[in-house]
Amino acid sequence: MDAADALWKELRTMNSNIPVGRRTLAEHMDSGDYSYKMRGGETVTMTDEEVRMIRGACGLREMMSLRLPIFIGTDVSGDGAWSVDGRAEAKVISEILGKPRFKEDRVRFHNPDLRRLMNVLPNAVFVIFTP
Numbered sequence: 001m002d003a004a005d006a007l008w009k010e011l012r013t014m015n016s017n018i019p020v021g022r023r024t025l026a027e028h029m030d031s032g033d034y035s036y037k038m039r040g041g042e043t044v045t046m047t048d049e050e051v052r053m054i055r056g057a058c059g060l061r062e063m064m065s066l067r068l069p070i071f072i073g074t075d076v077s078g079d080g081a082w083s084v085d086g087r088a089e090a091k092v093i094s095e096i097l098g099k100p101r102f103k104e105d106r107v108r109f110h111n112p113d114l115r116r117l118m119n120v121l122p123n124a125v126f127v128i129f130t131p
Helices: 003-014 025-031 048-056 060-065 087-097 111-120
Strands: 035-038 043-045 070-074 082-085 106-109 125-128
Touching (some): 025 048, 025 060, 060 087, 082 087, 111 125
Parallel strands (some): 070 125
Antiparallel strands (some): 035 043, 070 082
16 A cells, blocks of 8 residues: 555544534524434534524525535645634634635635634534545
């Protein structure tokens, strides 16, 4: 196995238990069910406070398109940053963290911001690892 194969295998392992069947914020709010399933079968439930915070950071358009949990990915630019992609997702995370968006569909941040985000939205964000 070469280095590239080993890297892909490790990434698959790290991302093996990701959320599946993500629904929009509007769907969660309409149903009153703030839970989602993980690939391994576990159920995670977002708190009312998490949902209210996200709802307060977005408009109607974002409510209809924002899928939860929000995926936080490793930023591939090489400087140890994290990023959130997607117009609605970037808007919400930018608002919550008070970080500017340099592109309409992407917000970048570093470890202190990730810790803060994981503290305020522990069940509504999910870290995925990308090459």
